[in-house]
Amino acid sequence: MSRRLASLDIIKGLAMIMVILVHFNQSFSNGVDFFRFGQMGCQLFLVVSGFGACLSFEKKCKKETSFVNASKSFYLSRIKTIAPPWWFMMFIIYIMNTILIQSGHPLVFGTNRSFWGILFNALFLNGLIPQCNNNVMPGGWYIGTSMLLYSITPILICGYKRINKKFFWIITSICSFVVLCGLAVLASKTDKNEVLTLVGNNSFGYYSILSQYPCYSLGILLYFDYIESGSSYNTFKDFVIGCLIMVLSMVVFFNPYFTISYILCVLFVGLATYYILRAMILFERQYNITRKRNFIMECGKNSLYVFLIHPFFVWTFVDAVQYILRRFEIASDTYSIYCILLPIVIILSYCGGLVLKYIIDHIVSWTTARSCFSSTVK
Numbered sequence: 001m002s003r004r005l006a007s008l009d010i011i012k013g014l015a016m017i018m019v020i021l022v023h024f025n026q027s028f029s030n031g032v033d034f035f036r037f038g039q040m041g042c043q044l045f046l047v048v049s050g051f052g053a054c055l056s057f058e059k060k061c062k063k064e065t066s067f068v069n070a071s072k073s074f075y076l077s078r079i080k081t082i083a084p085p086w087w088f089m090m091f092i093i094y095i096m097n098t099i100l101i102q103s104g105h106p107l108v109f110g111t112n113r114s115f116w117g118i119l120f121n122a123l124f125l126n127g128l129i130p131q132c133n134n135n136v137m138p139g140g141w142y143i144g145t146s147m148l149l150y151s152i153t154p155i156l157i158c159g160y161k162r163i164n165k166k167f168f169w170i171i172t173s174i175c176s177f178v179v180l181c182g183l184a185v186l187a188s189k190t191d192k193n194e195v196l197t198l199v200g201n202n203s204f205g206y207y208s209i210l211s212q213y214p215c216y217s218l219g220i221l222l223y224f225d226y227i228e229s230g231s232s233y234n235t236f237k238d239f240v241i242g243c244l245i246m247v248l249s250m251v252v253f254f255n256p257y258f259t260i261s262y263i264l265c266v267l268f269v270g271l272a273t274y275y276i277l278r279a280m281i282l283f284e285r286q287y288n289i290t291r292k293r294n295f296i297m298e299c300g301k302n303s304l305y306v307f308l309i310h311p312f313f314v315w316t317f318v319d320a321v322q323y324i325l326r327r328f329e330i331a332s333d334t335y336s337i338y339c340i341l342l343p344i345v346i347i348l349s350y351c352g353g354l355v356l357k358y359i360i361d362h363i364v365s366w367t368t369a370r371s372c373f374s375s376t377v378k
Contacts, residue, residue: 007280008048009293011273012300015044016307017346019139023314024345027322028338037253042142043215043269045303047277049146050219051226053078053153058223071154078150082143082304085360087122089308090137094118097136124148130203138311141207148209149216156220169221173214177263180210199263206262215270222278226285235279235286242275299350305360306353313348 018041025031025038056077060070117126117135124147126132126140133141159168181199188194199205225233249268299306318341322332331337 005281005284006293006297007277007284008052009297009300010280011044011277012048012303013296013298014300015041015048016299016303016310017041017296018044019307020310020314020346020349021342023139023310024318024342027315027318029333030335031338033254037250040249040253040265040269043212043266044273045142046146046149046212046215047219047222047270047273049149050153050216050221051223051277052219053150054157054220054223057153057157067154067158074154075151078147080364082124082147084364085305085308085356086124086137086143088360088363089356090118090122090140093311094136120144127207127209130207133203133207137308138315139307141203142307145207145209145212146216149213153220156217160220160224165221165224169214169217172217173267176210176213180205180208180263183210202262206266211263211266214267215273218270218274222274222281225278226281233278233282235283238275238279238282242272242277242279245275246272248272295350299353302350302353302357305357306349309352309356310349313345313352317348318345 018038020038021035022038022041025035053074057070057074060073060077061067064070064073114132114135117132120126120129120132121135121137121140121144124144126135126144127148133144137143156172159172181195184195184198184204187204188198205211245268249265249272252268253265293301321341322337325332325337
């Protein structure tokens, strides 16, 4: 793959805007109900992450002399990319909220700050413990779950290479869901109603690596589709199938009668993204399309930093504006304020992401230069 695929950045950009929408919506009592579907933006991210991780690992295999060395190089690259901005934002949010809590100020978020929660988040193990998800860092469950999925990527790639790919995805996805249900049974002491409640619960079910695995694994499957037999697929047919599955996922998501709608939607949105993204990638490759970068693509390119910084704007900034408006006895929970703030928050989140990236790049460069200087002196 000689150049960066625009399709990946487009999907990540759309996913980032979806995440901003759902979190922004939570600051208003009369928000747009449809924007709740933005929660499923994480599934778009996961499919792209699976594809990108597989691409990265295969490049490592070409450079390294063994599977073990390639795996080590892959893990190190993931940590170098994600850990610095993640730890930096954890520190900033912790300090900021400590000051706000002590001063009794209402503009506080991320108040779940137990010692073990902070430790497991810092070590990217929060995805294994439901109580530790979103500790300190709102939305942090996604980072922890993604890192756990990265940790098993080399094993997954080996499985895809040795077993029929679609069969491997089906079997492992079923196993993943069965294990999740088994854990719910153990946690609920076999109470049937409690089992369904746990599986459909955000912290226990939705945030779990077990429920998110099928989406991530679809990204790896997509990579092999792209490499091995991409030309045999019909882009228009794939796009239509993907759109139809996405509509189905919306029906399930907004249907109150589905007690495990989150889990079903994770699967449906993952499949929809798989087909839509496959159509986009193959179309881009077949016609060798070169697109000028736009706002959505730039959001996708810098999605990690935008994701980490956006809580400041969807919660703190919006709450601050509403707080000021109330002080002046101006209605703050209205559709007019909603429509005015939404584009502002999206733009601020993007710009904040660029600033965060600039800061992290300079911190990493400075520490690298210092360590190189120190080793030279020694």
